[in-house]
Amino acid sequence: MRGFNTRAVHEGEIIDKRFGNVVTPIFQTSTFIHPNDDPNAYLDSNTGKPFLYTRHGNPTVNSLEMKYASLEEAKFSISFSSGMAAISTTLTSLIKKGDKILTINQLYGQTYRLFLDLIERYEIEVDFASINEINSLDINKDYNIIYVESITNPTLQIVDLMELGKYCNERNIKLVVDATFASPFNQRPLKFGADISLHSGTKYISGHSDVVIGLVSTNNKEIHSKIFDGRKTYGGSADPLSAYLSLRGLKTLGLRMERHNSNAMELAKFLSDNEKVSKVFYPGIPEFEYYDIAKKVLKGYGGMVSFEPKGGYECSKKIIKSLTLATPAPSLGGVETLVTLPRETSHASLSSEELKKMGIPEGLIRVSVGIEDIEDLIEDFKEALSVC
16 A cells, blocks of 8 residues: 555545646536446445535545545545534434443533433433443443544543444444544544444644544445435535535645644643743653553654643643734634633533533633744743733
8 A cells, every 4th residue: 555645645636638637626516427327437435326416425525535535545435515514424423312322521522412412302311421331341231323523622531442443343332533632644544343434534634724524434435325325315415615624634644744743742842840830731741640651552643732730720721812913713723823711612502510520621721733943932932921
């Protein structure tokens, strides 16, 4: 198999020598000639047939899906209009009335609300467990699906996919993994036995904070067919322009992730040594609780760093206001460094007690470390920390 960066550049590209294009064009068309009985007609990899309607499939979108599948080392992939469209379509395509699902108790907020909705609408049973309970395989029911985020938000706890994958395969439990924080460069869940790997491609995959898109991969043909039919039914298809921008971003994923990984590691080390910081959450530092697991299941430790200043919540607000290079904004995975206070953004609906129960300090600052020069980033945080 060719290397990651080679595949990122070349796999899935639609090159038509009649035009001599070197990148896949944007097929900005809603419909296609049908029937298309041209013996040389280009075929959608999801159906094996000529394209019919862009909600079902589109050449630019399909090019992205093939490139993504190659990087995930998957047989099949499907793209969606957003990460949440990918998650909701995947789950509703797989569950049936009475199913039992196990998931983590530190889910992305919108995914948590989706599970609550599924409980009511589909009469399914959903149990929420801590990462430590799942990693210890302290599982006492026969579940149909286990759904995890391989790196949690915002405390960066790590799921031991190596052991969980074995557990699920032995018991015929479908394992669904949201690996958004890792990216396919740092982790490929299917290699650990997951049935489905999914990403908010809005983040590292597109990488430039200008696209909203979702992606799902699997090696199971039956699962692929169910999710593909679900996309057609629910309509959460990716559009050609978003797919084109994501294709462009995906080509540099390996290069960007190397920089994200190294910058985040250096920033985490700086914060760990800073007297104004009480705790740093980063999988790549030996003192982090999940470091040993991270070494097993991650190629690189990612671009996300969280830290707790000694001055608490009020100090955190001052730090964020004092940063001049890092930008206060939600989301993550772009080339620019972004900072948020989870208490005010992703976890704003939780009480102080709920935050404490989830192990999220009220003053926690989450940093999506970009690809800027690390010396400049460290200087920015050094100056900002001095205000407390």
